[in-house]
Amino acid sequence: MGNIIEGISIHDLRIIPHPQGDIMHGIKSSDVGYSSFGEAYFSSVHHGEVKGWKMHTKMRLNLIVPIGEIKFVAYHEPKDTFFEIILSRSNYKRLSVEPGIWLAFQGVGQNENMLLNIASIPHDPTEAESKPLEAINYQWQ
Amino acid sequence: MGNIIEGISIHDLRIIPHPQGDIMHGIKSSDVGYSSFGEAYFSSVHHGEVKGWKMHTKMRLNLIVPIGEIKFVAYHEPKDTFFEIILSRSNYKRLSVEPGIWLAFQGVGQNENMLLNIASIPHDPTEAESKPLEAINYQWQ
Numbered sequence: 001m002g003n004i005i006e007g008i009s010i011h012d013l014r015i016i017p018h019p020q021g022d023i024m025h026g027i028k029s030s031d032v033g034y035s036s037f038g039e040a041y042f043s044s045v046h047h048g049e050v051k052g053w054k055m056h057t058k059m060r061l062n063l064i065v066p067i068g069e070i071k072f073v074a075y076h077e078p079k080d081t082f083f084e085i086i087l088s089r090s091n092y093k094r095l096s097v098e099p100g101i102w103l104a105f106q107g108v109g110q111n112e113n114m115l116l117n118i119a120s121i122p123h124d125p126t127e128a129e130s131k132p133l134e135a136i137n138y139q140w141q
Numbered sequence: 142m143g144n145i146i147e148g149i150s151i152h153d154l155r156i157i158p159h160p161q162g163d164i165m166h167g168i169k170s171s172d173v174g175y176s177s178f179g180e181a182y183f184s185s186v187h188h189g190e191v192k193g194w195k196m197h198t199k200m201r202l203n204l205i206v207p208i209g210e211i212k213f214v215a216y217h218e219p220k221d222t223f224f225e226i227i228l229s230r231s232n233y234k235r236l237s238v239e240p241g242i243w244l245a246f247q248g249v250g251q252n253e254n255m256l257l258n259i260a261s262i263p264h265d266p267t268e269a270e271s272k273p274l275e276a277i278n279y280q281w282q
Contacts, residue, residue, distance in 0.1 A: 020192050021185030021248065021255075028180045028263045037178030039169045040259055042207050044162030051161050066183050066255065067208060107162065114162075114207065116257065118181055122169045 005083040007098040033096030038121035044114045045107040052104020058127040060120035061097040068113030075102035146224045148239040174237030179262035185255045186248040193245020199268040201261035202238040209254030216243040
C-alpha cells in the first residue's frame with residue numbers, strides 16, 4: 001500500500017514564505033491533473049471521523065489540505081488495490097483523483113481538518129455513488 | 142463607505158452543516174462573477190498586518206475567507222470611492238473584484254487569517270501594479 005494506483009496522482013505544491021503571511025499554491029489551469037473548472041468547495045472532517053466511500057462517475061477531484069491533517073484512502077475496485085496518503089501543510093501536495101475511484105477520508109488532526117476540492121464539474125448528486133464504510137474492506141484506525 | 146462600488150460585487154455563500162464536518166461552498170462555474178479559471182491559491186495575513194495596495198489589470202479575483210477574519214478595502218481610483226467589508230465564516234460571502242480596482246486587505250482575527258482566491262488567470266507579475274500603503278489615503282486601524 002502507498003504506491004500510486006491507476007486514476008490517482010500526487011503533485012507537489014509550494015508554500016511561499018511572506019513576512020505578512022504566507023502564500024500557499026493550489027492549482028493552476030496549466031497543471032497536470034487539471035481538466036476544467038466546475039466548482040470549488042471546502043469539506044471539513046472531525047478528528048477520527050471518516051467521510052466516504054464515494055465514487056464519482058464524471059467529476060475529477062483535485063484535493064488540497066490547507067488546514068489540519070487528513071488521511072485519504074483510494075480504492076481501485078477492478079484491480080482491488082488501495083492507495084493511502086496523509087496530507088497537511090507539512091506534506092503539502094495536491095491529490096488528483098479521476099472518475100471511477102472509490103475515495104474516503106478521515107480527520108487526523110486534533111483540531112479542524114479541512115480540504116479544498118477544485119472539482120472539474122459542479123456538484124451533481126446523480127453522478128456520484130456511495131457505499132457504507134464497511135462495504136469496502138479497509139481497516140480504519 | 143460600505144456601499145458597493147463599480148467593479149466590486151458580494152455574493153452570499155452557504156455553509157452546509159454535516160455531523161462529521163461541515164461543507165462550505167466556494168464558487169461554481171455558473172456563478173455570477175465567475176469568468177474563467179486561471180489559478181487557486183491561499184494567502185494568509187497576520188493580525189494587524191496589511192497586504193496591498195495591488196491592482197490587477199487582467200485578473201478577476203474571487204475571494205473567500207474560510208479561516209479567521211480579513212478586512213478588504215477596495216479603491217476605485219477614477220471615482221475616488223472606497224468600499225470595505227470584513228469577511229469570515231460568520232460573514233461568509235464571496236468578494237468578486239474586477240480588474241482595475243485597487244485592493245488591500247488586513248488580518249483582523251487574532252489567529253490565522255487566510256483567504257482563497259479563485260483567480261480568472263494564472264499569476265502573472267506583469268499584469269499587476271503595486272503601490273505602498275501610504276499612497277492611497279485610507280485610515281488603517
